[in-house]
Amino acid sequence: MRNTRIARNIWLGIENLLLHKLRSFLTMLGVVFGVGSVVAMLSVGEGASKEALEQIRKLGSNNIIISSRKSAEEEATSTEHSHMSIYGLTYEDYRRIAASFSNIKRTAPVKLTRKDTRLRARELELRIVGTTPEWFELVPREILAGRVILNYDQEKQAPVAVLTEFGARKILATESTVGQTVRIGSDHFEVIGIVKSESGQAGNIQIPDQEVDAYIPIDVARRYFGDIFTKRTSGGDEREKVELHQVIVQVDNAKKVEAVAAGLERMLERFHKKKDYAVSVPLALIKQAEATKQRFNIVLGSIAGISLLVGGIGIMNIMLASVTERTREIGIRRAIGAKRRQIVVQFLIETVVLSTMGGLIGLGMGTLIPFLITYFSGMITVITLKGILLPLLISMTIGILFGLYPAVHAAKVDPIVALRHE
Numbered sequence: 001m002r003n004t005r006i007a008r009n010i011w012l013g014i015e016n017l018l019l020h021k022l023r024s025f026l027t028m029l030g031v032v033f034g035v036g037s038v039v040a041m042l043s044v045g046e047g048a049s050k051e052a053l054e055q056i057r058k059l060g061s062n063n064i065i066i067s068s069r070k071s072a073e074e075e076a077t078s079t080e081h082s083h084m085s086i087y088g089l090t091y092e093d094y095r096r097i098a099a100s101f102s103n104i105k106r107t108a109p110v111k112l113t114r115k116d117t118r119l120r121a122r123e124l125e126l127r128i129v130g131t132t133p134e135w136f137e138l139v140p141r142e143i144l145a146g147r148v149i150l151n152y153d154q155e156k157q158a159p160v161a162v163l164t165e166f167g168a169r170k171i172l173a174t175e176s177t178v179g180q181t182v183r184i185g186s187d188h189f190e191v192i193g194i195v196k197s198e199s200g201q202a203g204n205i206q207i208p209d210q211e212v213d214a215y216i217p218i219d220v221a222r223r224y225f226g227d228i229f230t231k232r233t234s235g236g237d238e239r240e241k242v243e244l245h246q247v248i249v250q251v252d253n254a255k256k257v258e259a260v261a262a263g264l265e266r267m268l269e270r271f272h273k274k275k276d277y278a279v280s281v282p283l284a285l286i287k288q289a290e291a292t293k294q295r296f297n298i299v300l301g302s303i304a305g306i307s308l309l310v311g312g313i314g315i316m317n318i319m320l321a322s323v324t325e326r327t328r329e330i331g332i333r334r335a336i337g338a339k340r341r342q343i344v345v346q347f348l349i350e351t352v353v354l355s356t357m358g359g360l361i362g363l364g365m366g367t368l369i370p371f372l373i374t375y376f377s378g379m380i381t382v383i384t385l386k387g388i389l390l391p392l393l394i395s396m397t398i399g400i401l402f403g404l405y406p407a408v409h410a411a412k413v414d415p416i417v418a419l420r421h422e
Contacts, residue, residue, distance in 0.1 A: 010349055010353065012346070012349075014353055016322075016350055017350060017353060017354060023318060024318075024354060027314050027315055027318045027354060027358075028311075028354060028355075028357060028358035028361065029311075029358070030307065030308075030310050030311025030312070030313075030314040030315075030358070031308065031311035031312075031315070031354075031355050031358030031359055031362060031395050031398070031399075032311075032358045032359075032361045032362040032365060033307050033311070033362065033365075034306075034307030034308030034309075034310070034311045034362065034391075034395065035308065035358065035359045035361075035362025035363060035365075035366060035391040035392065035394075035395050036362040036363075036365035036366040036369065037307050037366070038307075038308065038362075038366065038387075038390075038391040038394070039362070039363060039365075039366025039367060039369075039370075039383070039387055039388060039391050040365075040366050040369040040370055040373075041303070042384075042387040042390075042391075043366075043367075043369075043370040043381045043382055043383045043384075043387055044370065044373065044379070044381050045293070045296050046293075046381070046382040046383075046384055046387065047370075047374075047379065047380035047381040047382045048296075048379075048380070049292070049293035049296065050380065050382050060138060060139070060250065060282060061254055061257075061282060061283045062105075062250050062251050062252075062253075062254050062257060062283070063138060063248055063249065063250050063251075063257075063282055064248075064249040064250075064251065064257065064260065064261050064264065064279065064280070064281055065208065065246060065247075065248055065249075065279075065280045065282070066089060066097075066246065066247045066248075066249065066264065066268070066277055066278070066279050066280075067089075067245065067246050067277065067278045067280065068087060068088025068089045068242050068244065068245050068246070068276060068277055069087070069088070069276060069277065069278050070085060070087050070276060071087060071274035071275050071276040072274075072275070073274055084228070084239040084240065084241060085238065085239070085240045085241070086240075086241045086242075087240070087241075087242065087274070087276035088242040088243065088244065088245065088276055088277065089242075089243065089244040089245070089246070089247055089277055090243045090244065091109070091243050091244065092271075093244070093247065093268065093271065094107065094109045094244060094247050096267065096271070097247060097249060097264065097267075100267060101260055101263060101264070103251050103252050103253065103256050103259075103260050104249055104250070104251060104252070104260065105250045105251060105252040106134045106137060106138055106249075106250040107134065107247060107248065107249050107250070108131055108132055108134040108135040108137075108138050108139075108247070108248045109130075109131060109132060109218055109244050109246075109247055110129060110130070110131050110135070110208070110218075110244065110245050110246035110247065110248065111129070111130035111131070111218055111221045111222065111225075111243075111244055111245060112127060112128065112129060112130075112245040112246070113127075113128045113130075113221070113225050113229055114126070114127055114128065115128050115184050115185040115225075116184075116185065117167070117171055117182055117183065117184050117214060118171075118182065118183045119171050119172065119180065119182045119183070122170065122171055122173060123171075124167060124170045124171055124212070125212070126163075126167050126184070126212050126213065126214045127210055127212050127213050127214070128184060128213075128214050128216060128221060128225070129209075129213050129214065129215045129216070130216055130217065130218040130219075130220065130221025130222065130225075131149070131215060131216075131217075131218050132149070132154060132217070132218055133148065133149050133150055133151055133153075133154065135149075135215065135248070136148040136149070136195075136215075137250075138208075138248045138250050139208050139209055139248070141195045141196050141197055141198070141209065142195065142196040143193060143194075143195055144165055144194045144195060144196055145168075145177050145178050145193060145194040146162075146177070146178035146191070146192050146193030146194060147162075147192055147193045148162050148192075148193050148195065148215070149162060149192075149215060149216070149217055153192075153217050154217045154218070154219060157217060157219050157220050157223065158190075158217065158220070159187060159188065159189045159190065159216070159220055159224075160189060160190050160191075160192045160216065160217070160220075161182065161184065161189040161190070161191055161192065161214045161215065161216050162191075162192060162193040162194070162195055162214070162215040162216075163191055163193075163194050163195075163213075163214050163215075164194070164195060164196070164197040164209070164210075164211050164212065164213045164214070165194055165195070165196050165197065165211075166197070166211040166212060167211070167212055167213065167214060168191075168194045172191070177191060177194055178191060178192060178193065178194070179191065179192075184214065184216075185224070185225070187224050189214075189216065195215075197209045197210065197211050197213060198211075208246065208248060227241050227242065227243050228240070228241045229241075229242065249264070254283060257281060257283045258281060258283065261279055261281045264279055265279050308391075308394055308395060308398055309398070311355075311358065311395075311398065312355075312398035312399070312401065312402035313402065315351055315354055315355060315398070315399060315402045315403060316402040316403065316405060316406060319347060319350070319351055319402075319403055319406035319407075320405075320406045320409065322347075322350075322406070323347070323406050323409055323410040326410075330343060330410055340411035340412070341411070343407070343410050343411040344407040344408060344410070344411045345407075346407075347403060347406055347407035347410050348400065348403050348404065348407045350403070351399045351400070351402065351403025351406070351407070352396060352399045352400060352403065354399060354403075355395045355396055355398055355399025355400075355403075356392075356395065356396055356399065358395060359391065359392045359395035359396065360392070362391065362395065363388060363391070363392060366388075366391070367383055367388075370382075370383055
């Protein structure tokens with residue numbers, strides 16, 4: 001019986017709104033644009049933060065990346081002719097890091113240089129990454145062919161190389177892949193595998209791998225290429241001596257990553273007179289990005305929520321006008337026994353129907369806009385369940401809040417006065 005009464009009141013509310021179709025539609029527009037803008041803005045913000053977080057997670061949330069860099073003093077003297085810059089991490093640093101912290105699970109040293117790589121007439125400059133088998137556990141990438149470097153290759157100092165997919169396509173082309181011999185610099189290496197790689201930057205941290213990488217055992221890199229590198233600049237050639245360009249550290253527990261990073265920083269300070277290294281913690285970037293995402297969503301939601309507020313004011317305005325127009329109807333209903341509560345419910349139902357219908361149309365518009373943004377600009381947008389339900393609930397709540405005053409005002413109308421109203 002009660003459900004029948006509620007259904008009848010809802011249908012009555014819809015009929016009353018349909019009596020003034022244009023006015024009802026124009027009233028709904030504020031809610032439509034408000035909900036649509038909230039959904040669209042939240043999806044754009046969610047997409048941007050998701051892309052940033054994925055880039056950071058590629059670095060490994062349990063990893064710490066220690067990189068060599070020139071100190072301020074070294075930068076100042078590097079412009080002098082015949083000067084050789086000596087800076088960065090050392091092999092002793094690597095051994096010390098691996099042995100000093102019980103929470104460190106794995107470490108991978110990284111030695112970088114760039115060399116022309118040739119196979120007959122084809123040539124491409126690759127970034128040569130001298131490392132250990134642990135690299136492929138700390139920077140996991142899909143193996144497309146063959147295998148990666150093993151401890152056996154490291155022990156035997158075998159001249160083997162693992163190419164990235166991009167480098168393999170450019171150098172090997174139609175040739176057989178695994179087992180092919182390529183010349184890196186002036187030395188010959190056997191291609192033992194091909195891996196997929198990533199590229200780009202996450203926050204202020206460069207992703208460890210690039211699409212032009214060739215991975216070789218670190219002892220082979222040291223023996224063939226040494227520790228002194230010549231870098232060509234606009235002012236001439238610069239010579240640098242860097243033993244290790246990076247050390248990637250994996251901690252056994254994500255909760256201890258920041259504590260271990262602080263310990264590594266203190267240890268390096270003791271053995272380096274100059275600040276010629278940088279300690280980067282992807283986990284800290286993830287936390288920062290998630291906090292930024294929350295603030296970003298709050299700001300976007302607040303801006304878009306203003307449209308909903310304007311829509312709510314429009315609903316209140318129209319419902320107050322409706323109360324004035326229907327004063328005689330209210331008086332007749334009160335005269336035949338309708339209670340004030342029933343009058344309040346009737347007008348509230350109309351405002352909720354108005355705001356809910358506007359919210360549903362707004363949801364349709366809000367889901368279409370991100371699709372168009374992705375289609376035409378290529379920007380990633382993500383529509384979440386929360387991003388749909390929240391604006392709809394807000395629009396319904398606004399309908400109740402802004403419809404409550406007109407409904408109560410209608411219920412307080414004196415039946416005698418209302419019956420005299422023309």
